[in-house]
Amino acid sequence: MKDYRSFLKEYDGPLIRIMEICGTHTASIAHCGIVSLISSRIQLISGPGCPVCVTVTEYIDRLITLSLTPDTVVVTFGDMIRVSGSRQSLQDVRSEGGQVRMVYSPLDMIGLALAEQGKTFVFAAIGFETTTAVYAALMDEIVHAGIANIRILTSLKTMPRVIEWVCSMQGGIDGFLAPGHVSVITGSDLFLPLSEKYHVPFAVAGFEGEQILIALYALVKMISHGDGKVMNLYPSAVTAGGNRTAQNRIDTYFEPCDAAWRGMGVIPDSGMVLRSEYLEYDAGSRDLFSDHSHHPECRCAGVITGALKPQDCPLFGTLCTPDKPQGACMVSTEGSCYSYFVNRRNA
Amino acid sequence: MPGKVISVRGTKAVVDFAGNRMNAEAGLVAVKPGDSVLVHAGCILQVLPEDEANILADLFAELEDL
Numbered sequence: 503m504k505d506y507r508s509f510l511k512e513y514d515g516p517l518i519r520i521m522e523i524c525g526t527h528t529a530s531i532a533h534c535g536i537v538s539l540i541s542s543r544i545q546l547i548s549g550p551g552c553p554v555c556v557t558v559t560e561y562i563d564r565l566i567t568l569s570l571t572p573d574t575v576v577v578t579f580g581d582m583i584r585v586s587g588s589r590q591s592l593q594d595v596r597s598e599g600g601q602v603r604m605v606y607s608p609l610d611m612i613g614l615a616l617a618e619q620g621k622t623f624v625f626a627a628i629g630f631e632t633t634t635a636v637y638a639a640l641m642d643e644i645v646h647a648g649i650a651n652i653r654i655l656t657s658l659k660t661m662p663r664v665i666e667w668v669c670s671m672q673g674g675i676d677g678f679l680a681p682g683h684v685s686v687i688t689g690s691d692l693f694l695p696l697s698e699k700y701h702v703p704f705a706v707a708g709f710e711g712e713q714i715l716i717a718l719y720a721l722v723k724m725i726s727h728g729d730g731k732v733m734n735l736y737p738s739a740v741t742a743g744g745n746r747t748a749q750n751r752i753d754t755y756f757e758p759c760d761a762a763w764r765g766m767g768v769i770p771d772s773g774m775v776l777r778s779e780y781l782e783y784d785a786g787s788r789d790l791f792s793d794h795s796h797h798p799e800c801r802c803a804g805v806i807t808g809a810l811k812p813q814d815c816p817l818f819g820t821l822c823t824p825d826k827p828q829g830a831c832m833v834s835t836e837g838s839c840y841s842y843f844v845n846r847r848n849a
Numbered sequence: 850m851p852g853k854v855i856s857v858r859g860t861k862a863v864v865d866f867a868g869n870r871m872n873a874e875a876g877l878v879a880v881k882p883g884d885s886v887l888v889h890a891g892c893i894l895q896v897l898p899e900d901e902a903n904i905l906a907d908l909f910a911e912l913e914d915l
Contacts, residue, residue, distance in 0.1 A: 579890075607891020609874050629890075636892040639874050686887065686895050720912055733912075739887050739895045748877045748894065 506719040513541040513722060519674055520544065520721055521808055523665065524681035525552030525836025526709055532845035534711030536718075542849065544722060547808040548841075550664050550763060551681055553628045553657075554581045554834035555806055558762045558793035561628075561657045562587035564786060568624050568655065569600035575618075576602045576655075577611055578626035581834045584827065588794040608633075608640045615644075615652045624785045627654040632683040634658050634756060634774055635748040641755040641780065653785040656775055659761055662692060663772035668808065669700040671766075675808070677721040679714070680704040682736045687752075689744030690734040701730035708736040755780055762791040764830065765803025795829070797821070802829035805838050812839040819843060851897050854884045864888055 522528055528548045531537065537546060550556050566587055569576040576592065583592045583602060596602045601621075605611070608625050615623050627637050637654060644652050661684055668675060680693055685706045693704040703724035707717035717735045724731065734740050752774070761773025768791055776784045795802065799817050804810035812818050812831065822828040824840055831837035841847065852864035852873075860876035864886060874892040887895040 606871075607874075609891050632889050632894065635877060635894065636874070636890045639876055639892050642876065643874075683887075683889060683894070723912055738897050745877060745894060751877065 506716060507539065510540040510544065510715060510719055510722065513543055515543065515726060518544050518676050518722060518725055519547055520677045520679060520718065521547045521549040521668065521675045522679040523549040523551040523661065524679075524684065525555070525834065525838075526683065527679055527681065527707065527714065528552070528838055528841050529836050530709045530711065530714060532841040532847045534714065535845075536711060536714055537847060537849050539715065540718060544718065545849070546679075547675065548805065548838035549668065549678075549808055550766070550806045551630065551661075552806075552831070552834050552836040552838070553630060553633070553659065554585055555802065555830040555837050556659060556763045556765075557582075557585070557628055557657050557830065558764050558791065559586070559588045559795070560762075560790045560792040561655070562591070563589075564790055565592060565624075565626055565655060566590060566595050566600065568785060569595055569602050570598075573621045574601060575614070575621050575623050576600070576626060577605055577614065577623050578602065579628075580604050581836075582626050582628065584833045585830045586828075608636050609643070611640060611652050612643060612647075612649065615649050619651055622651050622653060624653045624655055627656045627658060630659050630661060630681070630684050631687045631752070634752055635687050635745070638748070638751040638755050641776075641783065642751060644783070645780070653783055654776070654787075655785040656773075656787040657761070657790065658756070658774040659763070660758070660772055660774060661688070662696060663769050664763060664766070665693075665696055666699075667766060667769055667772075669696065669702065671807075675702065676725045677703045677705070679717055679721065680706040680732070682706060682708050682740065685734070685736065685740040685744070687745050687748050689742050690732055690740050691742045692744070693732045697730045697732050701728075703730055704732045706732070706734045706736050706740050708739065759788075762793065763806075764793055765806045797828040800829040802831045802839075805831050812842040813848070815839070851885045852888050854880050854882050854886055854893075856882055862893060864893070
């Protein structure tokens with residue numbers, strides 16, 4: 503085991519393509535220089551796990567409309583503010599009087615809403631299973647406290663269907679670096695049906711460089727031996743069954759729905775929305791499906807699905823930079839283009 | 850980065866991240882002062898064991914058998 507680093511560096515077997523699904527893994531791989539530590543015969547492909555990047559423009563347009571509505575304040579994580587809808591971003595409309603605030607946690611909404619009860623606060627609720635658990639905690643608090651001036655606009659995604667989309671549409675992925683934080687909530691068993699159906703291995707990984715290398719080692723070994731199974735290499739945080747309390751809380755407030763993904767279209771049962779009994783807390787989330795790229799040359803869709811590397815986009819590093827992003831993948835710190843650009847990643 | 854729970858009151862906790870103390874929601878997992886915890890967007894999602902190395906040892910052995 504001690505020489506797993508040299509194993510990865512010296513690997514000269516058949517070309518292996520591994521997709522890191524999670525945007526935080528993409529950021530860590532670039533930050534830790536993982537590509538320089540492994541053989542060029544092991545290719546890492548960024549997947550659709552950056553929540554900002556996969557959000558369609560109609561959702562952002564809806565946030566913009568809400569921010570310009572009297573006595574309504576849109577509250578969001580920082581990344582979302584710079585992503586363009588079909589014409590503008592939240593940052594653009596803020597200079598035109600749009601009411602937009604940024605917070606560290608969705609639970610900060612409680613303090614905002616109690617302090618200004620004459621306004622309605624709408625949270626831009628994007629994310630995967632991990633963040634959906636936090637929105638469920640928020641919902642629990644506002645429902646039980648009877649707070650009436652909070653809404654959420656959801657664009658929530660779930661992992662299994664989009665990974666299946668990648669397996670069936672994209673092809674050529676030999677193994678998956680499975681998302682660590684999603685797995686904390688769902689459990690590593692979430693990936694068992696996919697590993698069995700498509701006979702591809704999954705390695706659940708933490709986010710330190712060493713944890714990623716160990717997971718890649720496991721994947722290369724499993725791929726080489728034709729093992730399509732799931733290994734949990736993040737056992738300190740992830741169990742087979744996940745966080746049952748969080749799962750139950752999510753199930754109380756949310757239900758599965760079809761969801762629109764930038765670059766992939768609508769994927770059945772790949773999202774979550776508030777259950778009908780809690781629709782009074784929804785700010786108009788249903789059927790926000792259309793997507794119109796801000797720049798006609800933007801290749802975010804291809805990058806998100808792993809079909810293209812960021813540097814394959816004609817705008818990458820020239821018209822599109824972190825200072826002046828044209829697409830969502832260059833805005834988010836978890837976006838592939840942002841990671842490749844700031845870390846000068848080439849492969 | 851894991852944080853350390855300083856205090857718990859109901860479903861609210863104070864968590865220390867390398868000297869920075871922040872409030873966190875503690876309703877999704879049972880925590881007590883001194884626990885090392887994983888926090889996402891202001892919400893504690895998991896209590897982490899002190900030593901991951903021992904837990905990984907068995908998995909490493911499994912990998913070596915491949």
